[in-house]
Amino acid sequence: MGIGAALLLHYSLATPYLLDFWGDGGLIPRELALKDVSDPWIQSVFFYFMAPWQWVAFHAVFLLCCAAFMLGWRTSWIKWVVLVGQISYDYGNPILSYGVDKILACLLFILCLAPIGHALSLDRVRVVRAAKLKNLETVLPPYSSQWAGACTRLMQIQMAVLFFFSAISKLRGDDWWSGDAVWIVFTTGEHYNRFILDVLAPNYWLVNVATYSTILIELAFPFLIWQRQTRPYLLAAAIFLHLQFALLMGLFYFSFVMIMGQMSFVRPEWLARLGSAWKQRMGEMEMIYDGKCGFCVRSMASFLAFDGLGQIKIRDFRANPSPVVSDAQMEKALYLTLPDGRALPGFEAYRYVVPRVPGLWWQVPFFYVPVLSRLFGHPIYNWIAANRSRLSSKRTASA
């Protein structure tokens, strides 16, 4: 998801420069950009394009695929298009390629091999929704496979190798041994930062500390990241290091992608613990719906498919009447009951749930626009609730 978002933003911003940088007659003519490219294994779809519209069409398709990749939609084949696109841009003009493009290609390749799309994705939502359409009470177990584990391990090894070689290549340089490297970085035109130089110049010992700490973290990472006790510290240190790169050197894209790679070291049990803590903090929520209404069941299936943590309990008032909400009330709207005894009807029920269920956060803008959300939300919900029998029968008839 993170890598998809980074790619989408990065290449969206590349759109105005597409033909200038990757086209045939742009700032760097193709024959110049590829003068040293003789290896037949270096391939880019751009090598086969002849007319500008082909670049534009490919770019548009690539951006759509990046968006789909970010959302986890049809990931089984979308991921390959994204990989081909990334490598094509990279090899299409090797002069423009820098560190992050290399890291992205390596991580994307592993993601292509991995069975991604089985969690935190629209693909997963589709699977859960299909299961819930058969029975709303169905709870699918989290996806796990040996191959997924192997691919996670490959990604971890990739990050460890990257850190290791980054550290030992620095150890071959005088700037790093002398402890001056960080000062030199901030005095170059590319990363000049007046604010940080103001801090470092009168406190030069900070330069030494920062230089040696960088090497220390990079060197320790590939060895200590594997141990249960040391992993949290190394992970925190590596993330801190890359946040510094982002904020002080302007390497936002690089740092973000590196942090995404480091996320492969996050243990599933940490996420599970975080999920449980969130669930406990948000409290229990029970949605009461009309089980006889096909439209309501389908809507519930779609809604619950985003509830990855299983925070929402459900009750069909036809089969299992609620002690809190009367049947007469239920005929008018769906209700949400809370442990403190409150019962929220219709639009207010959804509005309460959306910010409390992480999978539904994307709906927050629709439910929380001041004044407008309630102004339009209530009548829309009430109209749907009043016409739910008609909506159900239409769907049944069309099916």
Add this chain to the structure above:
Amino acid sequence: MIRTQWRDRLIYLAMSGFVAWHTLAMVLAPAPDNSVIAQSLRGLMQPYLTLFRLDNLWDFFAPTVGKGSQFRYIIEDADGLRHTFVPAEDLSWFHPSYFWFRSLYYAIVDDPELYADSTAALLCRKHASLHPVAVTLLRYDEGDFSPEDHLSGKHPMDPEFVTVNTLKRVECTDS
């Protein structure tokens, strides 16, 4: 039943084989290839490493950070006036074009023989409103800049810290 067992074992074996292969590729890509073993393994893996863009050294800011160099150019107009441009000053950290243009400028200063003519032609067109006669491409090599220099209010790109090299002067043919 037995067929399924064997199929599962074969799949597991293939998966393990691939993990081993890819791990070897990840380690081999940045490793120095001085030894005979490394050279022969690289020969075997090179197509795989190249095709999937896995052949990387991971040598960020290493072995030395190195002094930078900045690309500038001077447009000479029909009246003989010289207009100096510092294209890097128009770039922003917050946009990825910062790195693309930087890479382009590095390519020009590192290999002027190759890029000077096409770049000059482009700059002549870009500044057509100045009625350019010629464009001179320059490389500003950055020198040592100490904390004392910074504390005394100086800047790494001040004349005393840079060496200016003329890369090429190219006539603007269209003007």
